[in-house]
Amino acid sequence: MIKILFGQSLLFLVFRLRTHSYLGAVLASGSVDGTIVLWDVNDGSKMNVLSQENGEAVRQCAFSPDGSTIISSDDTGTVCVWGQNKNIIRLIRCHEESVHALSFSPDSNILLTGCTLGNLRLHYADVANETLSTITDPSCSIDSAHDLGVLSADFCKFIHIDPSDNKTSIYTVATCGTDHLIKIWRIFCLIDAVPSSSKTRLVPSAPQEHECGNSVILSTETMNAECVMVIPAHGSSVNCVKYNRLGTMLVSGGLDKTLKLWDIQGNCLKTLAEHSRYVNTVSWNSDSTIIASGSNDRTVIIWDLTGKHSLDANMVEASSALFNLASNHVDIPLEFICPITHELMRQPVVASDGFSYEKSAIIEWFDRGNSTSPMTNIELESKDLSENDSLKDKIEEYLKSMDFGNFSVGPDLLNL
Ligand SMILES: *[C@@H]1O[C@H](CO)[C@@H](O)[C@H](O)[C@H]1NC(C)=O
Ligand SMILES: *[C@@H]1O[C@H](CO)[C@@H](O)[C@H](O)[C@H]1NC(C)=O
Ligand SMILES: *[C@@H]1O[C@H](CO)[C@@H](O)[C@H](O)[C@H]1NC(C)=O
Ligand SMILES: *[C@@H]1O[C@H](CO)[C@@H](O)[C@H](O)[C@H]1NC(C)=O
Numbered sequence: 001m002i003k004i005l006f007g008q009s010l011l012f013l014v015f016r017l018r019t020h021s022y023l024g025a026v027l028a029s030g031s032v033d034g035t036i037v038l039w040d041v042n043d044g045s046k047m048n049v050l051s052q053e054n055g056e057a058v059r060q061c062a063f064s065p066d067g068s069t070i071i072s073s074d075d076t077g078t079v080c081v082w083g084q085n086k087n088i089i090r091l092i093r094c095h096e097e098s099v100h101a102l103s104f105s106p107d108s109n110i111l112l113t114g115c116t117l118g119n120l121r122l123h124y125a126d127v128a129n130e131t132l133s134t135i136t137d138p139s140c141s142i143d144s145a146h147d148l149g150v151l152s153a154d155f156c157k158f159i160h161i162d163p164s165d166n167k168t169s170i171y172t173v174a175t176c177g178t179d180h181l182i183k184i185w186r187i188f189c190l191i192d193a194v195p196s197s198s199k200t201r202l203v204p205s206a207p208q209e210h211e212c213g214n215s216v217i218l219s220t221e222t223m224n225a226e227c228v229m230v231i232p233a234h235g236s237s238v239n240c241v242k243y244n245r246l247g248t249m250l251v252s253g254g255l256d257k258t259l260k261l262w263d264i265q266g267n268c269l270k271t272l273a274e275h276s277r278y279v280n281t282v283s284w285n286s287d288s289t290i291i292a293s294g295s296n297d298r299t300v301i302i303w304d305l306t307g308k309h310s311l312d313a314n315m316v317e318a319s320s321a322l323f324n325l326a327s328n329h330v331d332i333p334l335e336f337i338c339p340i341t342h343e344l345m346r347q348p349v350v351a352s353d354g355f356s357y358e359k360s361a362i363i364e365w366f367d368r369g370n371s372t373s374p375m376t377n378i379e380l381e382s383k384d385l386s387e388n389d390s391l392k393d394k395i396e397e398y399l400k401s402m403d404f405g406n407f408s409v410g411p412d413l414l415n416l
């Protein structure tokens with residue numbers, strides 16, 4: 001563990017590795033004075049200072065995954081969209097109150113915002129086509145997602161396709177808030193014009209409202225949502241939540257000054273306590289061996305989860321360690337990954353919802369008294385499982401070809 005002192009109170013810390021035009025890393029930090037500073041992590045220099053038009057305190061900032069757009073939010077419920085030239089393209093008034101949660105889906109197609117009234121808004125936005133500049137009404141709204149306030153949100157990298165129509169994209173997003181909870185949501189998105197007779201089970205053919213716990217979900221013809229998991233995470237407000245890049249773990253930071261590491265089934269793997277005030281921002285490096293956390297105690301702590309890196313209390317070394325690890329990572333075909341564990345399947349079985357799961361994971365799901373689909377939350381027609389032999393063969397072939405005898409992408413890689 002190393003600590004870095006910051007001179008100003010740090011509201012957030014966003015890492016972004018760019019791979020196309022510019023090889024390097026950008027770190028964004030924001031402040032109550034209404035500015036966002038973009039830093040070049042390689043040499044510590046300031047690249048840009050973005051000033052919000054109305055001078056309101058910057059609450060959050062996010063890069064679109066394609067690197068083309070930066071989004072920031074403030075206390076009035078407004079979201080600023082910044083273009084390539086670092087000018088404001090658009091101001092969108094999404095909420096009535098402070099917007100603390102901002103997140104893009106991994107394909108940049110969905111922008112999620114969340115406010116201190118507890119509401120989530122999801123906008124379908126083709127960033128590459130700059131449709132962000134034309135969005136008006138949300139594609140899906142979740143009211144009272146977190147009682148008393150949504151504080152952070154993050155999309156998982158996996159986007160599944162519903163096997164019942166091969167069209168509906170299923171995104172997974174984690175949110176957290178003042179209610180001490182982390183919630184995991186599935187977002188169902190169907191963009192293609194589909195005749196209403198063949199409308200899918202997940203996205204209704206006309207706007208609808210349904211309840212999910214205390215939340216009210218308002219869907220449209222293109223997007224719907226469900227809450228699939230509620231994790232009582234910290235004994236107090238959960239200020240930030242982040243998936244690791246592999247999608248196998250979550251880290252959260254709370255008002256209780258701790259960070260907690262979670263597996264995808266909501267089990268706490270580890271608690272990290274070192275900050276002297278509340279934790280308000282967290283970030284993973286790309287191979288999930290290092291976490292950076294920022295706190296109101298004005299420090300950033302770099303946590304080494306393997307116990308193997310020798311980091312020095314020196315920003316340059318720490319940052320190069322953070323980014324040199326980027327290559328140490330493998331992309332496994334999505335169809336080989338179990339939607340429950342987010343790990344490679346060894347015994348894939350097909351459930352009555354049409355999705356393939358790791359056998360032990362879906363059996364455990366049933367044993368815990370669940371009778372719904374882990375992917376869609378819809379009641380399953382039956383608990384019958386059948387082996388997916390063709391998939392099993394494909395996975396075995398893949399492992400052989402990659403020469404990973406006992407390859408694992410899960411938390412067991414780490415020294416937890
Ligand atoms: C932008 O939109 C047009 C028309 O809707 C579409 O043909 C094109 O593929 C889109 N471009 C990108 C980069 O998505
Ligand atoms: C979806 O695609 C798979 C593989 O291409 C095919 O076997 C299946 O029948 C398709 N399902 C539907 C509902 O079209
Ligand atoms: C086995 O899994 C693959 C990949 O998820 C899927 O396309 C296929 O339909 C599954 N087989 C059966 C019998 O459902
Ligand atoms: C179902 O699964 C969820 C998430 O893992 C769990 O919290 C819950 O206790 C399970 N059981 C029932 C009856 O919902």
Ligand SMILES: *[C@@H]1O[C@H](CO)[C@@H](O)[C@H](O)[C@H]1NC(C)=O
Binds near residue numbers: 405406
């Ligand atoms: C893989 O795991 C098996 C059983 O767990 C063990 O016997 C074997 O030595 C392992 N192989 C490698 C290459 O680590």
